[in-house]
Amino acid sequence: MKLFFIEIKGYKEIAVEIDYKLYLLKDFGYDFKDINELIDSETDLKNLCFKNQKEIKNEYKILSPIEYPKQDIICIGMNYIDHQDEVEKVSKKDFSKDVDTIYFSKRVNKILGNEDFIPINSEITEKLDYEIELAVIIGKDGKNIKKEEASNYIFGFSIFNDLSARDLQTKYKQWYYGKSFDGSSVMGPCILLKDKSFDYNNLDLKLSINSEIRQDNNTKNMILSVDEIIEDLSKAMTLKKGTIIATGTPSGVGMALNPPIFLQSGDMLELEIEKIGVLKNTIR
Secondary structure: OEEEEEEEEEEEEEEEEEEEEEEHHHHOOOOOOHHHHHHHHHHOOOOOOOOOOOOOOOOOOOEEOOOOOOOEEEEEEEEEHHHHHHHHHHHHHHHHHHHEHHHHHHHHOOOOOOOEOOOOOOOOOOOOEEOOOEEEEEEOEEEOOOHHHHHHHHHEEEEEEEEEHHHHHHHOOHHHOOOOOOOOEEEEEEEEEEEOOOOOOOOOEEEEEOEEEEEEEHHHHOOOOOHHHHHHHHHHEEEEOOOEEOOOEEEEEEEOOOOOOOOOOOOEEEEEOOOOOEEEEEOO
């Protein structure tokens, strides 16, 4: 089951996709202002009861499923071995001497959604880069979560583009500034609710620019799996419901190409993760 946040007839509504048909969630008797409020309620949507619900036929715009996150997004760096390798070649730094993964946060005033224009931000960066990542949305508060129980704390999954200003990222000692400019977070097109019908630790993911494939991998190749990330993070901090975790990107980022290729105005991006869908945006 997929959840969309849409704008229809001038209103923002939660929509649910069932058997490839889209319905307004409020027609099932659930009236929430946004998906954050739905997550807060801990409502179980797995057994929606059909009566006289009508498929959405009017035109609508797909928004980011969570436009305004409650907290900074938790990000994982260097969580694919092939990405470690490519970054080591560029930076001349041996990451094998560090921990396997790097945790950092990303400031987000508003998350862009499907078919939104991504600002080129030429005033602040000449090296705008892309990163496809599986986003995990936490569904209930948890601390000291064992990896065997981690799935019980997951609300769902989405596609996340962790846009980065590489020149700013390397200029400062921390990545926060170069990762947190306005328009640097894109998520969508939906949230795939967690259930037992798919293995979230074995999903194909692919990013294309102007129809050219740049990143192509599978979440099974993450150094820390989704469950291990949740276990590790929750040792130190309470993971609150609504928390968004971006689980890292594989190889193929623009800065690691030879020569490096960064995003330009007019570039069309397509990010695809198996079971979730395709997130499309244009740089402008």
